[in-house]
Amino acid sequence: DGGITQSPKYLFRKEGQNVTLSCEQNLNHDAMYWYRQDPGQGLRLIYYSQIVNDFQKGDIAEGYSVSREKKESFPLTVTSAQKNPTAFYLCASSIEGRGRTEAFFGQGTRLTVV
Amino acid sequence: AQSVTQLGSHVSVSEGALVLLRCNYSSSVPPYLFWYVQYPNQGLQLLLKYTTGATLVKGINGFEAEFKKSETSFHLTKPSAHMSDAAEYFCAVSDYGGSQGNLIFGKGTKLSVKP
Numbered sequence: 001d002g003g004i005t006q007s008p009k010y011l012f013r014k015e016g017q018n019v020t021l022s023c024e025q026n027l028n029h030d031a032m033y034w035y036r037q038d039p040g041q042g043l044r045l046i047y048y049s050q051i052v053n054d055f056q057k058g059d060i061a062e063g064y065s066v067s068r069e070k071k072e073s074f075p076l077t078v079t080s081a082q083k084n085p086t087a088f089y090l091c092a093s094s095i096e097g098r099g100r101t102e103a104f105f106g107q108g109t110r111l112t113v114v
Numbered sequence: 115a116q117s118v119t120q121l122g123s124h125v126s127v128s129e130g131a132l133v134l135l136r137c138n139y140s141s142s143v144p145p146y147l148f149w150y151v152q153y154p155n156q157g158l159q160l161l162l163k164y165t166t167g168a169t170l171v172k173g174i175n176g177f178e179a180e181f182k183k184s185e186t187s188f189h190l191t192k193p194s195a196h197m198s199d200a201a202e203y204f205c206a207v208s209d210y211g212g213s214q215g216n217l218i219f220g221k222g223t224k225l226s227v228k229p
Contacts (some may be wrong), residue, residue, distance in 0.1 A: 033216065088155075092157075102157075110155065
C-alpha cells in the first residue's frame with residue numbers, strides 16, 4: 001500500500017540531546033512537509049521541500065534541521081537548541097508543492113522531553 | 115496572502131443532529147479548499163476538496179461542503195451526527211505562490227458528539 005510512514009510513534013528525549021524523526025513515502029510525491037502540532041494551535045509548518053536536495057524554512061524552523069537527499073525520505077532532527085520540543089510531529093507529502101493538490105499525512109510521532 | 119479562519123474551536127452536537135463546522139478563507143486567487151479530519155494521536159485524513167466545477171462537494175463519511183465565493187466560505191456539514199464523528203476538523207486553503215509550501219491550515223474545530 002502506498003503511504004507515508006513515520007517512525008517511531010513515540011519518542012523520549014533527554015535534555016540536551018538531538019533526536020531524529022523518520023519520514024518515508026512511497027507515493028512518488030515531489031513535495032514533503034513537517035508540521036508541529038500543539039493543543040489549540042493547529043498545525044505549524046517547520047520545514048518543507050518541493051524537490052530533492054532543496055528545502056525551505058517554515059514558520060517555526062528554529063531548533064530544527066532537515067535533509068532531502070532522496071525523494072522518498074525527509075528526516076527531521078530536533079536539536080538541543082529547540083527549547084520546548086515536546087509536541088506531536090506530523091510529516092506530509094503532496095504530488096507538487098504549488099498549492100493545487102492535497103497533502104497526505106503520516107500517523108505522527110509524539111516527542112516527549114524527559 | 116491566503117488565510118483560513120475556523121469559527122469555533124469547539125462544537126458540541128447531539129447524536130443525530132446536524133453538524134455544521136464553519137470555515138472562511140481569504141485568497142487573492144481562485145482557491146482550492148480542503149477539509150481534513152484528525153482522530154486522537156493520528157495523522158490527518160482528507161475528507162473532501164474543492165478545486166473547480168461544482169460548488170457542492172461530497173466527501174467521505176457522509177460529509178459535504180459548499181463553496182460560496184460571495185461569502186468566502188467553505189462550511190462543512192453532515193445531516194446526522196454519529197458518535198464516530200467525534201474528532202478534530204481542519205479547513206485548509208491552497209497557498210498558491212506563498213510561503214507555506216502548499217496548504218494553509220486553520221486552527222481546527224474539535225467536534226464532540228453527545229449520546
